Amino acid sequence: MLIGRKIVTEEDRAKALAKAREKQRKRITKYGQAKPRHARKGIYSCCYAFVVLLLLFLMVSISYREKGEIGMLLGFVGLGTIALAGIGVWLGSRGLKEREKNYITCKVGIGINMTVFLGLAAIFTRGLVR
Structure with a gap:
């Protein structure tokens, strides 16, 4: 194959392509190391937190x-929301056990779900006492 003024073989072309891919990979990552991915169960915990907050907002707006x-x-x-928040806390704590991951989603999921869980549990127990 004639490219410019050089004759390039398929083997040379494959080597150049592999070298370009390696250079591109090292440019994206820091020191050739891939960025750690988010813990899968932490992502699930954040999804549960979003659903719990959505249900909480809907319940408050309907009550108002x-x-x-x-x-x-x-x-x-409301009881189902308490259960979902408990599952979200459990998933977030399980996500902290995944190795070599980014744990920020686990921490955010645990924080939001625990706050909603404790708040709704307090409202529920206050209703039982009354």
Whole structure:
């Protein structure tokens, strides 16, 4: 194959392509090391936190619109939200055990889910005492 003024063989072309890929890989990563990925269970924990916050927002808005006169169905949704927040905390703590990962998603998921879990548990136990 004639490229410019040089005759290049397929083997030379393959070597040049491999060298370019290696150079591109080293340019993207720091010191040739790949950036650690987020822990998979930490990502799941953050997804659970998003769903829990969405349900909490919906429950509060429905309760506000109905002036506090809500049915038993919304109470069951609240209990389900407590369960989802507990699962989110569990997944976040399991994600901290994954090796060589970025754990920020685990920490964020645990923080949000634990806050919602404790808040809803306090509301639930206060309702039982009353």
